[in-house]
Amino acid sequence: MADHPRSKGLSSAVCYKDAKAAFRWLEKAFGFEPTFVLLDADGNLAHSEMEYGNSSIMIGNEWSDDHRSPANLGGKNSQTVHVQLGVGENIDAHCETARAAGADIIAAPETQFYGDRTYRAKDPEGHIWTFGVTVEEKTSEEWDAEGGFTTKTRLDD
Known part of the structure; x- marks a missing residue:
């Protein structure tokens, strides 16, 4: 839930060129459960979270040169x-x-x-x-x- 503190644990944050499209796709393709979406004043996705079982993942847009989608890195993953x-x-x-x-x-x-x-x-x-x-x-x-x-x-x- 978005309105209570997170419990101790790990979560990954994954950056996309189009985080809104990725958010929808991850639900459809992998069965991730939407739990939290934060939109800015223009309706852009500022932050989002999804769950799978007892785990969560953050889905967001690229936001710096160090936070990029593989689509902007020649397909490379770190x-x-x-x-x-x-x-x-x-x-x-x-x-x-x-x-x-x-x-x-x-x-x-x-x-x-x-x-x-x-x-x-x-x-x-x-x-x-x-x-x-x-x-x-x-x-x-x-x-x-x-x-x-x-x-x-x-x-x-």
């Missing part, structure tokens, strides 16, 4: 956003909804060694989004053996 679906949700159907809305599916749904099924998509301005859902709960020993990794809590000094 980060991606990972969205975890709830256990039992159909990630293949989620992917098809995104595709139908115009997402560029850059990695089709595939089950990973650690037990999640994931896909990656680019939105119309080139932001990369990864979606995942746990389809098989595995221990770190199991995914280490399958993937050839060593799982730890911390890096050694």
